[in-house]
Amino acid sequence: MKITVVYDNCLSKPGLRTGWGFSCLVETGGAPPLLFDTGADGATLLYNMGKLGIDPGQIGIIVISHAHGDHTGGLSDILGINRHAEVYVPASSAAVIPGRKVTLVSKPLQISEDIFSTGELKGIEQSLAIKTTKGIAVVAGCSHPGVGAILDAASRYGQVYGIIGGLHGFSDFDRLKGLSLVCPCHCTQHKSELGHLFPEQYMSCGAGHELEL
Numbered sequence: 001m002k003i004t005v006v007y008d009n010c011l012s013k014p015g016l017r018t019g020w021g022f023s024c025l026v027e028t029g030g031a032p033p034l035l036f037d038t039g040a041d042g043a044t045l046l047y048n049m050g051k052l053g054i055d056p057g058q059i060g061i062i063v064i065s066h067a068h069g070d071h072t073g074g075l076s077d078i079l080g081i082n083r084h085a086e087v088y089v090p091a092s093s094a095a096v097i098p099g100r101k102v103t104l105v106s107k108p109l110q111i112s113e114d115i116f117s118t119g120e121l122k123g124i125e126q127s128l129a130i131k132t133t134k135g136i137a138v139v140a141g142c143s144h145p146g147v148g149a150i151l152d153a154a155s156r157y158g159q160v161y162g163i164i165g166g167l168h169g170f171s172d173f174d175r176l177k178g179l180s181l182v183c184p185c186h187c188t189q190h191k192s193e194l195g196h197l198f199p200e201q202y203m204s205c206g207a208g209h210e211l212e213l
């Protein structure tokens with residue numbers, strides 16, 4: 001399983017562009033590439049995809065974590081290029097995209113063989129729970145429902161190995177004890193505290209960052 005950060009506030013790989021928002025590509029064996037969130041604008045998203053060698057036409061599934069512009073901004077550009085990807089959005093966003101199969105997610109559900117949604121939590125946001133050989137990898141957009149609620153929801157699919165994504169103002173740091181990987185991205189306000197508290201588990205995030213589990 002491989003996660004490539006395509007859009008982030010910070011930079012991991014020279015030559016890419018940054019922007020306030022989040023998007024990553026999830027590749028697992030046997031399933032089509034999945035794009036999780038689309039950043040704030042299509043131009044930056046597509047530019048970074050080009051630099052990373054990601055073909056937008058090959059994306060089979062698009063999952064939107066929540067209906068905030070820094071996660072949905074590139075969606076229309078991707079849909080303009082890619083005419084076949086299935087789209088999963090939280091039920092509260094009630095997106096209707098003409099000619100598309102759109103799944104409105106409220107309860108936890110399976111998206112592909114190894115990828116699951118936590119379901120829409122607290123009426124705003126869904127996260128991914130990905131089965132890997134090491135355990136469950138959680139991918140979060142902004143973590144508006146709270147990191148604890150997301151980890152609880154993901155743990156129905158197995159022991160959580162780690163979390164990558166936007167953690168917003170999360171400061172209930174004890175909730176991360178026991179994880180093997182903490183990779184805070186995007187809107188995370190307490191990155192330096194997380195780095196101090198979890199030096200072994202901490203991995204810095206940015207556009208171009210690649211994570212293989």
Ligand SMILES: [Zn+2]
Nearest residue numbers: 066068142144
């Ligand atoms: Zn948000």
Ligand SMILES: [Zn+2]
Nearest residue numbers: 070141142187
């Ligand atoms: Zn955000």
